[in-house]
Amino acid sequence: MTEFLPSAEEVDRQVEAEFRQDIEDTLGEIDILLGNIRSNKEPQDSGLSLLHKHAHNLLAQGRGVNVPAVDLLAHRLGEYLNETKTLSPVSLNDIQTFIDKFHVVLDGDVGAANDTPSLVRALPAKPIADIDFGDITQKDIEVLLIVPDRSMARIVEKELAACGYRISNARTSFEGFKMVLQTRPDMVIASMELTEMTGVDLSCAFAAMPQTHAMPFALLTSYDWGSAALDRLPPRAALLRKGKNFGGDLAEALARFRIT
Numbered sequence: 001m002t003e004f005l006p007s008a009e010e011v012d013r014q015v016e017a018e019f020r021q022d023i024e025d026t027l028g029e030i031d032i033l034l035g036n037i038r039s040n041k042e043p044q045d046s047g048l049s050l051l052h053k054h055a056h057n058l059l060a061q062g063r064g065v066n067v068p069a070v071d072l073l074a075h076r077l078g079e080y081l082n083e084t085k086t087l088s089p090v091s092l093n094d095i096q097t098f099i100d101k102f103h104v105v106l107d108g109d110v111g112a113a114n115d116t117p118s119l120v121r122a123l124p125a126k127p128i129a130d131i132d133f134g135d136i137t138q139k140d141i142e143v144l145l146i147v148p149d150r151s152m153a154r155i156v157e158k159e160l161a162a163c164g165y166r167i168s169n170a171r172t173s174f175e176g177f178k179m180v181l182q183t184r185p186d187m188v189i190a191s192m193e194l195t196e197m198t199g200v201d202l203s204c205a206f207a208a209m210p211q212t213h214a215m216p217f218a219l220l221t222s223y224d225w226g227s228a229a230l231d232r233l234p235p236r237a238a239l240l241r242k243g244k245n246f247g248g249d250l251a252e253a254l255a256r257f258r259i260t
Contacts, residue, residue, distance in 0.1 A: 019064030020106060026061065027102050030054050034096055037087055044087050051095065055081050058102075069105045069116050072182055073098060073123075079168060080126045094124035117184045121166070128161040139164040141259060142183065146176030146190040146202065147220060152242070156189060156220070159250055165259075173197045177205070180212060187259050189240065192221035192229070200233050207234040216257035218250075 006014070033050055036042035042050075059074040077098045084091050101119065125138060143160050147153040148171050157167050168183070170176035173194040180188060188206070190199040199219045206212040218238040223229050225239060233239075238253035240246060254260070 016065050019061050023058060023061045023065065023070065023102070023106065026054050026057050027099055027106075030095075030099055034092055034099075038089075038092060048081070048084065048087055052081055067105060068182060069119055070102065072116055072120065072179070073102055073105065075179075076120060076123055076126075076168065080124065083127045083129065085129075091127070097124055116182045120168075120183050125166045126168075128157055128167075136162065136164045138166070141165045141187075142185040143167050143187045143189065143259075144170060144176065144179055144183070144185040146170045146173060146188065146194065146199075148172070148191060148194065152191070152220070155246075156240075156250075159247070163254075173199075173202050177202065180206065180215070184211075185215070187216040187218065187254075187257060189218045189220055192219055192223065200230065203234055203237050204232060207236065216253075216259065218253045 030051065033042060033047060033054070037044065037047040055074065055078045059071070059078060062071040062074040077095070080094065080098065101123065105119075121140060121142060141164075143165050145153050145156055145167060147156060147169070153169060157169075160167050168179065168185070170179050173190075173196045176188070176190065176194075179185075190202050192199040194202065199221065203217050203219060206215055206217055216238070217234075217236070218240050219230075219233060220240045220242065221230075222242050223239075224241065230239070238249070238256060240249045240253060
């Protein structure tokens with residue numbers, strides 16, 4: 001008697017269903033944890049540690065489902081938690097908003113799953129250390145940083161956050177490339193030196209695609225205009241020189257691209 005073997009498509013569906021269930025289970029654990037933190041049944045320190053653990057699990061589980069919005073939500077939640085030092089009522093409400101968005105996407109809201117730019121703009125902006133958002137008017141402007149150097153990324157983040165802009169980070173060119181196509185940010189700032197390609201290569205790629213050719217792009221570099229290393233940089237791109245010129249270059253780029 002011939003034993004029935006499932007097709008590859010059936011195996012894929014089963015595996016994805018298992019990943020979806022894992023995500024739902026993790027979201028349920030986060031819902032319970034948030035309630036326990038609010039009622040003081042869970043101390044803040046251990047609660048924040050558990051939230052980090054759950055966010056890491058969501059990032060791993062999200063890669064097993066064919067819903068790009070889930071992976072993106074997990075990335076943004078991780079960014080938010082990495083900047084969260086204490087769990088205030090505001091931050092707990094923000095984290096709950098992330099969890100609610102997960103449920104909306106997993107429950108089959110096609111609009112939310114497919115319109116990732118609108119989805120991410122509806123998420124809470126991540127806090128930035130030493131920036132008091134109470135005195136800043138938050139703007140619906142998304143800036144993606146593709147900057148591997150964490151200390152340099154922090155400098156740029158603080159400058160942009162002080163202007164009320166929403167910031168997200170990618171550490172590699174491939175991650176940044178995917179996030180640009182998913183979220184369509186209002187501006188991209190990329191380092192010259194990246195892992196898989198240079199910032200100039202990345203700028204050329206964006207300039208060549210209809211979806212991104214008009215997207216404001218700035219290259220963060222130690223080179224000055226006229227350097228041979230910048231020969232292939234598309235004319236529309238801005239240059240942000242590290243050091244004493246950075247502040248002026250950033251202000252000029254934001255004004256030229258009308259990022260206000």
